[in-house]
Amino acid sequence: MSRTVIVGAGAAGLTCAKHLRQLDDARTIIVLDKDPDVPYERPPLSKALSGAGSVSGGRDELVKVGIDVVLGTALRVNTVAQVLNTSRGDIAYDELVLAPGSRPHRPAWVSDEVHALHSLDDSRRLRDAVSAARTAVVIGGGFVGAELAASLVSAGVQTTFVFREDALFRNRLGEAVSDLLTRLHADAGVRLIPGAAVAGVEPGQPARVLLTDGTTLPADLVVAGIGAHPDTEWLSDTSLLANDDTIRTDESLSTPAPDVWAAGDSVSWIGSDGSVMRSAHWTTARSHGRHVAIDLAAATRTPFLEAPYFWSMQHGSLLQGIGHIDPRWAEIDIVAGTGPKPGLLARYFLDGELVGAVAINHPQGFMAARGDVEHRAASTHTR
Known part of the structure; x- marks a missing residue:
């Protein structure tokens, strides 16, 4: 056996x-x-x-x-x-x-006062801390950081979102997607501080997040989602x-x-x-x-052909992505959304072929693009 x-x-x-x-x-x-x-x-x-x-x-x-x-x-x-x-x-x-x-990455400034969200125990600690917090600083511009910032502000916590990129997700998803996500966070009341790096976190009530440019951010709650x-x-x-x-x-x-x-x-x-x-x-x-x-x-060895897929909910808006998404080399075509919420469909092309897509509040457009991306992934392997 x-x-x-x-x-x-x-x-x-x-x-x-x-x-x-x-x-x-x-x-x-x-x-x-x-x-x-x-x-x-x-x-x-x-x-x-x-x-x-x-x-x-x-x-x-x-x-x-x-x-x-x-x-x-x-x-x-x-x-x-x-x-x-x-x-x-x-x-x-x-x-x-x-x-x-x-x-999780643990820079020198990470301490027991800085919360993460990587395990069930982290989840318990964070949930308890949120109930007593009025202000929060979220560090890190990935999906974990963005979702945490959205969740905190929706829970009534005054939230500052600090990240290294010059604009939220611009290097990963492109300018149009970045602009819309930035608008969604700002409209919901999240304070965005792009292009920032953390020098240290001083414990206390409140704690103090020290940025390398000399800015000090007091917060009852500090959460790091830094990869x-x-x-x-x-x-x-x-x-x-x-x-x-x-x-x-x-x-x-x-x-x-x-x-x-x-x-x-x-x-x-x-x-x-x-x-x-x-x-x-x-x-x-x-x-x-x-x-x-x-x-x-x-007892087989078959190729894994599924194109990478992800989704994220931020401020009640659905973000979906499929395939190769890299604005550094792709040509990006933007289709504006037509629904009641701000939305768009970004399609990423390489040598004229659709290789990836990102949608915000554009489910029908994303479904069509996803089908094309997945069909290409399967057909590429058979060529």
């Missing part, structure tokens, strides 16, 4: 384990994770400020279907002997799925890592090591057009997990 060991109970690892069990009721499945609260669905952590209840999925649910959960830390892997060394002892495997996820790094240091003595510390795989999410796959935001893989792909979004992580599970159950 085959034994599959999965490192990580995040979106990729948990999806892989559950889907694999649905496809194969005989094999042994073991999930290793160091978070004492696992298993739980991580995406709903963003609802920490909305009054939602527990997001725990329940270990009993996994045990009931024959999935073993081991609370421990992966230390190293011997891909020749097919043994995973962990803080709870050695675990032999027939197939190994690496889905360790990522860990994350692949949690792969324990693999540094293997040949599995790329230069950016992601786990490198081929187009089927298989690593160079025999019987070792990888999934989630710690992975870089070869896309349908031959380019190196990476996605930090949980939607892709879940798709990775399902894909690996299907290949494991069928």
Whole structure:
């Protein structure tokens, strides 16, 4: 009987384990994770400020279907002997799925007073702090920071949003999308401070966020959403890592090591057009997990052809994205929205071909663009 060991109970690892069990009721499945609260669905952590209840999925649910959960830390892997060394002892495997996820960046100024949103415990702490806060500073211009700023201001907290880019998401999504997102935040009452860097955070009541230009921002609550790094240091003595510390795989999410796959935001893989792909979004992580599970159950290695997809809710507006989105090299076509809310559809072209799209409050336009992008991804692989 085959034994599959999965490192990580995040979106990729948990999806892989559950889907694999649905496809194969005989094999042994073991999930290793160091978070004492696992298993739980991580995406709903963003609802920490909305009054939602527990997001725990329940270990009993996994045990009931024959999935073993081991609370421990992966230390190293011997891909020749097919043994995973962990803080709870050695675990032999027939197939190994690496889905360790990522860990938040921690600059020198990060302390216990600075909140993050990476685990269920972070969610609990933040939710308690919000109830007593009148002012907040959110640091970091990614999706986590933007969603937190939107949630805080909607909860009645006076919110300042500090980020390094000269304009919100301009380098990642382009000028038109940036301008509309900036307008949505400003109209909702978020104070935006672009092009800013943090020098330090002084604890107190209130705390004081010190910027490198000398600006001081007092706040009852300080939250950092400043990105994350692949949690792969324990693999540094293997040949599995790329230069950016992601786990490198081929187009089927298989690593160079025999019987070792990888999934989630710690992975870089070869896309349908031959380019190196990476996605930090949980939607892709879940798709990775399902894909690996299907290949494991069928004993196949098929290419992962799904174009990266993401979505975000900010101030009641739906932002969706699909495919290759990079304003540095793409030609961008903008279609204005026609609905009751401000909206647009941005389409990204490379050599005349549609390779990506971003929509804000433009669901019909996005559906059409998504179909074209996904069709291209599938057809590119067959050329």
